Amino acid sequence: MTQPPKQRVEARRNGRSFRSAINACMMSALLGSTVLAFCSPASAQQTVLPDNSQLRGPIQENAPPPAQNNRNTRPTDSQTTQDQTSSPTNNFGIPSRPYEPVSPGALPADDDSSNLGRLGVPANDGSPPSGPSDNSGGLNPPPSVEETVVPVPVERVPTPAPRPGVTDAATADADTNADRDPATLYETGAIEQSQEGNPPERRTDKDNMPVSAIERRTPRLDPEPFAPLGIRAGTVTLRPSISQGLRATTNADNSSDGKSAVLSETRLRARATTDWSRHSAWMDFDGTYDKTISGEEYSAPNIGLRAGFQLDLGARTTVTGEAGYRYRQEDPSAPTTIQGTSNRPGVQELDGSLGVRHEFGKFFGDLKGKVNRTTYGNAEIGNTTISQKDRDNTFASIALRGGFEMSPAIKPFAEVEIGKLIYDEKTDFSGYRRSGLRTALRGGVEIDFGEKMSGEFALGYLRQGIDDDRLQAVEGLSADAAIKWSPQRGTDVDIGLLTRVEGATTPGESGSVYYEGTVGIKRQVRANLDLNAKLIASLRDNKDDTGLDKGFGAEIGATYWFNRFVGLDVSARHQLVRSDVDSRNTDETSIYVGVTLQR
Incomplete structure (x- = not known):
């Protein structure tokens, strides 16, 4: 064993x-x-x-x-x-x-x-x-x-x-x-815990703590916190506004013998724009109505509506179009006004244009057609009504422009225009045939510096022929410009030049060439405070040996916005005309205070 x-x-x-x-x-x-x-x-x-x-x-x-x-x-x-x-x-x-x-x-x-x-x-x-x-x-x-x-x-x-x-x-x-048997087991008391070999249980740190995002979206301040939000309908945004105020003036109808008055002035404006990915369209409406509250009786509506579009047909072909309508009252100091009338006849202007532009490498060509329609209301002298249908006319022209690209921002061009002025009546009440052929030759430059400066400027020569041999042609220097300039952020300057031919109603007189230049400045001092100023200069070259009519006007104003929707308008203006003919001299000063609501 x-x-x-x-x-x-x-x-x-x-x-x-x-x-x-x-x-x-x-x-x-x-x-x-x-x-x-x-x-x-x-x-x-x-x-x-x-x-x-x-x-x-x-x-x-x-x-x-x-x-x-x-x-x-x-x-x-x-x-x-x-x-x-x-x-x-x-x-x-x-x-x-x-x-x-x-x-x-x-x-x-x-x-x-x-x-x-x-x-x-x-x-x-x-x-x-x-x-x-x-x-x-x-x-x-x-x-x-x-x-x-x-x-x-x-x-x-x-x-x-x-x-x-x-x-x-x-x-x-x-x-x-x-x-x-539990009674036979050895009973022991509590044994002190070893702090080194067996440390007490402690609270452990969380292993799934939140981690901040790698890229954080920092909120950006609205650069225009008081600009209108607009009303959006699909891809179209409408920005309407209405102003209501009082204007105190020293010359209610801006005539040589006008009197002072307090006018109620209502102005309605609206602008609609699209945000299409390729093409674009826009529409502007501006309507003003003045009504006498006290002083000389006066009532004058002034309405303007314009719309345009641009179609991009390929990389080098562009189609543009514009149309407009305007209703105004005839200027009592103009040479075409019938003297001694007790009213201010209404004038309606309707125009439209269509053009196509194509680029050939560094060169480009622009073909544009234009149509203008002008009608005049009846004049009243006492209890007599005088028709002015013999002044109604239609002007149609076609212009061809060609140029080259000196740089992406500067493009010189030359333009030739041919048109026809057609009166509804072959002869006026005095028996003169005032229809005729119009020609113009201009040269200028297109400017495109982005937001800094854009527009065009052109100088040339203009001639309006008359079919009646008894009347001489109306001709002169042509100056046209439309430039937008921003010298610094928050400041916008609009420069405009206009040249037009004015007919005549007096027997034996051909008419005149009218020039007008405007400079408008708008400065955003604060987000809710805008300052604006405007200068107007005009020159009329009369072909009836009456000399030159010179005009000047200045306006300054401010708009304080309480919020995006309500603002306070204050403005003052002064304008005058000096001529060798006493009936054409005018002088007017006015102050305006009103409230503007916008959306």
Whole structure:
């Protein structure tokens, strides 16, 4: 029969001799051989307790002794017999070091001197060994259940305190100890937690913290916080506005003998634009109505409507078109006005144009056709009504322009125009045939510096022939311009030049050439404060030997916006005309205060 391996017993630290340890090992081996000789295999597989109860498997050695408040109190004989019988496998391997509490002095010092035999081995007198037991097994694992023997109890060496992080053997045998009587389990108090080896649970930082966006959208300030928002319908945006105010003037009808008055002035404006990706269209409406509140009786409507479009047919071909309508009252200081009338006859003007432009490399060509229709209302002298149908006329012309691209911003050109002025009546009331052929030759330059400056300027010569040989042709210098200039951001300057031919109603007179130049300045001082000024100069070259009629006008105003929709308008103007004919001299000064509503 194979004997179990001999156990190594660690010498106690109390200084006893090594010979005592050798004697203990020899006695244990001799006693174990004797017991194995008389034990049957069945008894090794199953241990029967005194109360005829059986245990399944070996009893773990580390089960604590019965709970006692006093460690020096000895158990009863029944308890000693039960402990010795139920612990057959707790003496193999190298015993562990004695248990040492974390806090010194928590348990009284062990003193087993009274329980030792002659050879230094604890006497087997039924007293329990001191200190907690351990079944770690040392270097040699415990034998299986079938090979379990009941060896002679040996010295119980106290085990050291478990290292932090290592699972205690008692925890591993919790399921086995759960079948035993809770009253027989060893009760232990709370053990102080190791701050270094087993630190207390702490709150960990979140690992899914929000991260700011890589690209942040910074809000941009509105450059025009008081500009109208408009009314959008599909791809068309309409921006209407209406102004209502009072105008105090020194010359209500702007005549040579006009009187002062206080007028109610109403002005309605609207602009519609499109945002098409390729083509474009626009429309402007401007209507003003003045009505006397006090002073000289006066009523004068003035309405203007214009619309245009541009079609891009390919990369180098463009088609443009414009149409307009205007209703006004005839100027009492104009030479064409019938003298002595008690009213101001209405004048209606309707015009339209269509042009096509094509570029040939650095060169370009522009062909444009134009039609103008002018009609005059009846004049009243006292109770007599005088018809002016003999003044109604239609003018149609065609103009051809060609030029080259000196640079993308400057394009010089030359233009020739041929047209025909046709009166509805072949002869007027005086018997003169005033229809005739019109020719013009101009040269100029087109400017396109983007938002800085754009437009065109042209100078030339204009001649309006008359079919009646008794009347001489009306001719003279031609000057036309339309330029938009922005010297700095927030400042806009509009420059315009106009040349037109005026007919005559007086027998034997051919007519005149009228020139007008305007300069308008608008300055945005603040986001809600606009300043504006306008200068007007006019010159009429009369062909009836009456000299020149010179006119001048100036206007200054300001608009303060309370918000996007409501603004306060204040303006003042002065205009005058000087002529060798007394009936053509005028002088007028006025002040206006009103409110503007816009959308």
